């Protein structure tokens with residue numbers, strides 16, 4: 061961007077740029093620069109035009125609102141224009157606004173300190189979504205429209221009808237014959253994250269921010285897409301009204317709430333500008349904790365008579381102002397991409413940025429997740445990028461600024477050797493077993509193969525091993541771990557148990573007492589529970605919950621370490637990928653050595669013991685065969701086989717004739733089955749899996765499993781969350797299972813229903829996002845009663 065000195069030429073240049081950005085923002089819902097950058101361009105143009113009013117053109121963006129309506133929708137003429145708002149970025153501009161209001165109303169200028177008569181203001185958060193007009197005739201919703209350019213908007217009636225908190229009919233009575241309600245359509249933070257998470261999983265484009273997500277969702281030509289998006293409406297004003305309404309802004313909003321419209325829970329009345337500033341500070345402090353994104357607060361003169369008297373200027377009312385918060389998104393340059401090595405060896409790209417101030421904090425690094433993310437962003441070194449820092453969240457690169465790539469931009473390349481230890485870096489592979497075959501695809505993660513010989517991985521592994529939720533060794537912070545590794549005293553977690561008094565005392569910052577304390581906590585850590593120990597090992601993808609599950613259901617380190625992946629997947633919530641990680645971890649010689657050394661050096665695992673087959677899924681012969689994914693043999697085929705033969709061996713050895721006798725067992729299935737078991741190694745493996753399942757006490761062919769076909773909830777997956785009053789969640793689980801349902805620990809698109817009691821949190825939120833039906837406790841009791849269960 062070249063800065064032209066001549067204001068007239070600069071104004072033309074700015075108008076062109078702003079028009080382009082308006083089009084991208086309002087029409088395409090695809091801005092290419094952050095709002096803060098846009099605001100700078102806009103304010104620069106405004107300043108030029110204020111200094112030289114003769115430069116103002118009627119089509120200047122400073123004289124207009126928004127962008128043109130998309131022709132794909134029908135158009136709607138706004139009888140009362142839908143305007144924008146003036147902005148204040150600091151306290152002084154707010155005081156100037158208040159002064160202009162008082163002057164405009166001929167209110168006493170005030171004392172020496174400029175206090176004067178306090179004007180009452182209606183205060184609300186400024187939701188970051190898009191303005192929408194809803195038209196009610198005789199209480200019925202007849203039309204919904206976007207703001208468009210302020211005088212013409214788009215007809216989005218079918219879409220607004222899908223928004224859950226937009227009443228199709230007003231409640232109560234006494235509404236004006238014609239009532240145009242105005243407010244913001246937005247997506248809350250959780251909904252925005254979930255939407256982007258899904259987009260990332262699908263490898264498609266993510267939304268830059270909740271505002272674009274809301275606009276993009278609302279302006280869909282197919283209302284069914286809009287329906288699936290978590291849109292909400294919050295009402296903050298009115299347009300055309302034929303009839304009576306209260307005579308103040310706050311009075312009207314309370315009235316609208318009576319009629320069933322949602323208004324802001326943060327709505328307040330402030331007497332004078334100081335109370336407005338107080339409100340701004342209060343909301344600002346709570347901004348990160350609010351469930352939705354806001355970019356400021358809005359103040360409106362409360363008395364309608366005053367509003368009428370003040371009127372409008374070009375694109376904004378004189379009686380309202382938006383006091384903006386510091387922007388969370390900024391533009392900067394990607395100077396380089398460096399690679400960090402984590403605990404599991406994952407080599408992660410990190411963006412090095414030209415330092416930039418974002419919401420009061422200088423940002424010079426941002427996470428890039430993995431190389432797929434780099435590819436998805438289309439990122440090159442030298443690019444201008446938009447970064448976002450919201451609350452305490454690690455700054456993220458949101459997008460590359462289009463049209464600003466320098467000629468010497470370089471691609472981001474994953475190093476072939478580990479930047480820390482020089483070992484090879486390999487791309488992880490995703491192994492999928494299906495249809496009797498293995499398919500291998502490339503994973504998103506690259507790993508340094510150096511494992512514990514790589515200092516970066518070793519340090520992280522030890523930090524994890526001693527962390528609070530693992531072996532909880534107090535006093536072993538990151539700095540000390542670094543010293544222990546750098547001095548060569550420790551080259552595996554097992555070496556911690558060999559440290560001597562002299563060795564620790566010689567470390568930087570250690571004196572007698574601290575040395576004793578550290579050695580004491582190392583001693584104290586020698587009796588971890590099995591679950592903590594499994595978690596502490598740092599098996600990729602095995603978090604605390606999975607570690608607990610493994611410990612509870614298999615009961616011993618020996619069984620866990622010998623479990624075949626095909627058996628582990630029978631545990632609830634363990635997928636093939638995790639099962640393979642677990643198996644590969646214990647299969648690795650180096651890991652075996654470390655574990656042996658840990659035990660030799662005095663670790664005694666607690667709570668080792670019984671198998672707990674209750675936690676393991678029941679396995680029917682039919683299910684077992686289905687899971688082998690034999691070509692041609694799907695679920696029904698497997699059921700028919702299981703019904704005709706009594707054992708797995710019998711099925712393996714079946715000849716043509718016996719297979720032909722199986723009812724409705726296709727020729728394709730017969731061939732598939734015989735080919736599958738023709739391989740001696742395969743036969744052996746299958747028998748091994750069967751044997752281990754039985755040895756682990758899984759209910760082989762349990763009557764419950766066989767029964768569950770044809771039971772009321774068979775084939776359904778349920779999730780329980782929050783508290784229940786009538787009985788515990790475990791009891792609820794038993795009831796549901798007795799009706800044939802599977803009860804899982806996490807909500808996914810495949811969940812049939814979620815039972816949410818008081819205190820339900822993220823699982824309930826996820827269910828709502830995924831449109832999974834939710835029952836409360838009473839709903840569950842009713843359902844149980846319908847099936848003859850009365851607790």
Ligand SMILES: NC(=O)c1ccc[n+]([C@@H]2O[C@H](COP(=O)([O-])OP(=O)(O)OC[C@H]3O[C@@H](n4cnc5c(N)ncnc54)[C@H](O)[C@@H]3O)[C@@H](O)[C@H]2O)c1
Pocket residue numbers: 081082084085086091092093094095096098099125126143144145147184185186187188189190191192207244296358382
């Ligand atoms: N990044 C880009 O390329 C780009 C392009 C164009 C515009 N923009 C952004 O959009 C802004 C201008 O947009 P604008 O004209 O919609 O103005 P605005 O967003 O500054 O303010 C007006 C809007 O605020 C919203 N609003 C939220 N809460 C409200 C409340 N309680 N009362 C009244 N209104 C409320 C309404 O939608 C209203 O239309 C710029 O400041 C910029 O940040 C960015």
